[in-house]
Amino acid sequence: MKIAIIGYGQMGKLIEKIAPDFGLEVVSKIDPILENEITEESIKDAEVCIDFSLPNSVLPNARKIANLRKNLVIGTTGWQEHFAEIEQLSKKFGIGIIYGSNFSIGMNTFFLIVENAAKLMNQLPQYDAFGYEMHHNKKQDSPSGTAKTLADIVINNLDRKTIRQYEKLDRKINPEEFHFSSIRCGNIPGTHTIGFDSMADTIELKHTARNREGFAQGAIQAAKWINDKKGMFNFQEIFYEILMDKK
Ligand SMILES: NC(=O)c1ccc[n+]([C@@H]2O[C@H](COP(=O)([O-])OP(=O)(O)OC[C@H]3O[C@@H](n4cnc5c(N)ncnc54)[C@H](OP(=O)(O)O)[C@@H]3O)[C@@H](O)[C@H]2O)c1
Structure with a gap:
């Protein structure tokens, strides 16, 4: 499965490092430091985008990703005031979004x-x-x-x-x-x-938490789970299903 990493900070870098161990290929990385933005060209053929950016970036990022009809994992926290709008994006564009305050x-x-x-x-x-x-x-x-x-x-x-x-x-x-x-x-x-x-x-x-690895692994498992889904899901509610998923 191909993924795009949105936010190449501490979490983004860790996801890049461990993604191959879980059979994922990172085809795109988006971050101000890489001087790029979310576009059809930059996201390439990623099937799922994983956002670990900043609270204020989550909504604009989600708008662009929804427009590209890509599924999305939101690991970033602090965006709850935009929940209704992001849920609406998932309905309007028929995409799957999974979010979690903590993916471990x-x-x-x-x-x-x-x-x-x-x-x-x-x-x-x-x-x-x-x-x-x-x-x-x-x-x-x-x-x-x-x-x-x-x-x-x-x-x-x-x-x-x-x-x-x-x-x-x-x-x-x-x-x-x-x-x-x-x-x-x-x-x-x-x-x-x-x-x-x-x-x-x-x-x-x-x-x-001893390190960030637990968050990164959970986010990767969430990306695999959301790949073929539509709708808005809370990781907390489906993590047992993810745990039992032997794919
Ligand atoms: N859910 C979980 O399990 C979990 C676990 C750990 C962390 N988190 C959350 O995840 C978020 C990121 O954590 P972190 O420790 O990785 O933070 P970080 O090291 O600060 O990384 C965030 C990165 O995102 C970049 N960025 C800002 N706006 C962006 C945009 N519009 N598009 C793409 N990239 C953008 C930042 O660039 P600049 O520095 O240039 O602005 C920075 O490189 C935080 O909200 C944190 O609370 C969640």
């Missing part, structure tokens, strides 16, 4: 663990809940897309938490607020922690 299999397993923990905590009112994430100092968005997904999971499954709170507070926090903070430092590839705290103890669930 481990993190998607972690999502399920957190979902079950949050449900369990409905029976244990003595526990409050919190979250925090840490990333490298070059990351452009905050909180991370993964942090937002984790906060959604807690809010949707722990009845007493109804409000996402990512900001610093100059007041007491309200019991229904779920506080999730962000730290930016050094080279951390991504650490996410969800905690539950009572008078007696603290329970912490923590996912630590």
Whole structure:
């Protein structure tokens, strides 16, 4: 299968490196640093485009890719305000788009663990809940897309938490607020922690990415999966199917 890499940064370069191990051929790379843009000529005969660029680039990139009737994997985070328009592009042009705040299999397993923990905590009112994430100092968005997904999971499954709170507070926090903070430092590839705290103890669930390889592998598996599909899909909802796919 032939792919185009949109965004030749840390993730784009890693995907280029490991793509052959998964039977993929990189026929096109698009990045300001390569002084090219998405056109019919530059994308060549790529079947799927994988976008790991910048939050502000996702919508303009998706418009161009949809016009070329190519399927798309969106790994970039921080574009949720454009979700409706991007979904509309997939319908209008009949293309497949798969997106995910985090393409690592481990993190998607972690999502399920957190979902079950949050449900369990409905029976244990003595526990409050919190979250925090840490990333490298070059990351452009905050909180991370993964942090937002984790906060959604807690809010949707722990009845007493109804409000996402990512900001610093100059007041007491309200019991229904779920506080999730962000730290930016050094080279951390991504650490996410969800905690539950009572008078007696603290329970912490923590996912630590050791490197970016897990994200790149998941994005490549997503590209293979979306190749023959139409519509808009969340990686989180179909990752079990991808795991079981022995192609
Ligand atoms: N979903 C996941 O599993 C996952 C995992 C890791 C990272 N991410 C996300 O993926 C994104 C990229 O991460 P990264 O670490 O690879 O960032 P990065 O190293 O900054 O790479 C982004 C690259 O995209 C380029 N770019 C900007 N606008 C573009 C456009 N319109 N078309 C093509 N390329 C463009 C940038 O060029 P300039 O520097 O010249 O602007 C840069 O080279 C971030 O949003 C990050 O949060 C997601």
